[in-house]
Amino acid sequence: MTDSTLGTPAQLRDPNYTPALYKAVPLGIQHVLAMFVSNVTPAIIVAGAAGFGFGSNSPDFPELLYLIQMSMLFAGVATLFQTIGMGPVGARLPIVQGTSFAFIPIMIPLVAGKGVDGLAALFGGVIIGGLFHAALGTVIGKIRFALPPLVTGLVVTMIGLALVKVGIEYAAGGVPAKMSGAASYGGLQSWSAALVVIFVTLGLKFFARGMLSVSAVLVGILVGYFYCMAIGMLSFESISGSWERSAAFALPVPFKYGFEFSIAAVIGFCLMAFVSAVETVGDVSGITKGGAGREATDDEIKGATFADGFGSLIGGLFGGFPNTSFSQNVGLIAMTGVMSRHVVTIGAVFLIICGLVPKVGGVIRTIPIEVLGGGVIVMFGMVVAAGISMLSDVNWNRRNMVIFAVALSIGLGLQLEASGGGANALQHLPDTLRILGASGILPAALIAIVLNLVLPEDLASEATEEVSGGMQGHGTGSLPGK
Known part of the structure; x- marks a missing residue:
């Protein structure tokens, strides 16, 4: 107010x-x-x-x-x-x-x-x-x-x-602990610190007003910080x-x-x-x-x-x-x-x-990395939510569903495959293309932009059953005029 x-x-x-x-x-x-x-x-x-x-x-x-x-x-x-x-x-x-x-x-x-x-x-x-x-x-x-x-x-x-994995790794104890196979990775102590941050943040977001609500993540991290001091995870x-x-x-x-x-x-x-x-x-x-x-x-x-x-x-x-x-x-x-x-x-x-x-x-x-993990789980989840909110303005006809499906499948698939270790699906590409492709985001964006520009608008009026398995989109928004 x-x-x-x-x-x-x-x-x-x-x-x-x-x-x-x-x-x-x-x-x-x-x-x-x-x-x-x-x-x-x-x-x-x-x-x-x-x-x-x-x-x-x-x-x-x-x-x-x-x-x-x-x-x-x-x-x-x-x-x-x-x-x-x-x-x-x-x-x-x-x-x-x-x-x-x-x-x-x-x-x-x-x-x-x-x-x-x-x-x-x-x-x-x-x-x-x-x-x-x-x-x-x-x-x-x-x-x-x-x-x-x-x-x-x-x-x-x-x-x-692409970022939510980072939040989980941090909350469980951090990438160094994961790579070294430390027994503490994913332990109750690590997760308790992250969960304290998440619960405090959510509580302030839902039940507080004004600056406490706006700074919920910061306050949550401060509470998690003092919690780690209390249980011995952080020393003076x-x-x-x-x-x-x-x-x-x-x-x-x-x-x-x-x-x-x-x-x-x-x-x-x-x-x-x-x-x-x-x-x-x-x-x-x-x-x-x-x-x-x-x-x-x-x-x-x-x-x-x-x-x-x-x-x-x-x-x-x-x-x-x-x-x-x-x-x-x-x-x-x-x-x-x-x-x-x-x-x-x-x-x-x-x-x-x-x-x-x-x-x-x-x-x-x-x-502590676990405290930061609790904060970034919330922040990166909000990034996903912001993207979904933008997508709510899309008119989910056949044309747009095909564009989204192809771009997401290829982009997210490359991203997940590249993070799995071992041989890479793009390993035979030059270094530049391999790095760009492994992000998943750039291939998805490029595919979506190109398909949106080249696919005819009259596809939007055709039936969607054969593409969506009977699940028709019902978005109320529409694409802006060109």
């Missing part, structure tokens, strides 16, 4: 309005709390895939801290691009930027088991992909016809499906060790991990940029509708897409991952009714300060 003491209704709908500072600062920090866990989680997942040790005594500990630090720092920088703007860059709306989950299935195969050596190609892809993403701002209005809910819903659903020695090994202040280092041109990385990041750009268009529209009761302008959509791309490009130069607009903050604006971009600017400054203080990353790294 909107607090009328923050300003008049007209002021609250104005992006250029700033509430009194003593109210604007808590509102800005509220935005950070809503996205904080989601923002740093990709860095931890990629580090785990690369084989980094997570303990404070691990030689990779400084590298992990640096990746977490950059996630916070450049989420703040990219957010400033959106709220303050710079020429045509930025929507000048209260858009919160953060590390994108969408790119994780592309990043994991690039770094899997390679340690620091795999990061040069990854960040080469981030930089070139960011430049391509920014270029999409000039044509985003013209290419939206190729990305209807059928395509975007499929892609978002598959992103979530490990917390103090992480704190002592973390610097009080550190600046980002340009090209810290080098730059390597990898065709697989470049193609993967550029193709996923389409998905991220469409997501940003949706978020911009959601903010203007929910906060100001109007449609987004073409300049706002272009500016937001430019900011997405340049935020990712600049972050990649220093070791930051691709950024995108965060949907949970769109809901927060609708809940508070405060449209002020300056409130979000305050949150961005707070993120930048955290990114310059590695001790913040040191504290984050002490979170």
Whole structure:
């Protein structure tokens, strides 16, 4: 519910309005709390895939801290691009930027088991992909016809499906414990910590209101953290060790991990940029509708897409991952009714300060992997749910069912087969195509886009019995006109 003491209704709908500072600062920090866990989680997942040790005594500990630090720092920088703007860059709306989950299935195969050596190609892809993403701002209005809910819903659903395995592995004790065959993997103690996070998160989502509901995952992780301390899974020695090994202040280092041109990385990041750009268009529209009761302008959509791309490009130069607009903050604006971009600017400054203080990353790294697993199970499940929600806008006629069925079967099949170990169904392809195909997401997206463009619309009027086994779709939505 909107607090009328923050300003008049007209002021609250104005992006250029700033509430009194003593109210604007808590509102800005509220935005950070809503996205904080989601923002740093990709860095931890990629580090785990690369084989980094997570303990404070691990030689990779400084590298992990640096990746977490950059996630916070450049989420703040990219957010400033959106709220303050710079020429045509930025929507000048209260858009919160953060590390994108969408790119994780592309990043994991690039770094899997390679340690620091795999990061040069990854960040080469981030930089070139960011430049391509920014270029999409000039044509985003013209290419939206190729990305209807059928395509975007499929892609978002598959992103979530690709990530849910990670949540289960974390909740059971982490990939290192799994690979070493540790007896503790999948034990009751590990699962109890994850379940505490899940139950607390669900309880707050269903029964709390306001900020407690919006920050349910963060609060759940905090409760799980203290639970692990209580049962001995987390010691004060490990917390103090992480704190002592973390610097009080550190600046980002340009090209810290080098730059390597990898065709697989470049193609993967550029193709996923389409998905991220469409997501940003949706978020911009959601903010203007929910906060100001109007449609987004073409300049706002272009500016937001430019900011997405340049935020990712600049972050990649220093070791930051691709950024995108965060949907949970769109809901927060609708809940508070405060449209002020300056409130979000305050949150961005707070993120930048955290990114310059590695001790913040040191504290984050002490979170037990099982606790993080409970949080990401909920977050990645919500990604799947968001994809299904998009698919509810599709008119499930024969044509669309065939497109979805073929794309999902091939994409998800390749994804699952590649994760099973041993010989790979794509092992005879060149390295670039094998990495892109194994993600499953890119083949599914490409198939869906091509079929949606080439299959005639008159197929939609034909019977579906022979395709669906008698199960007729009854979606109420429809594909947008071309």
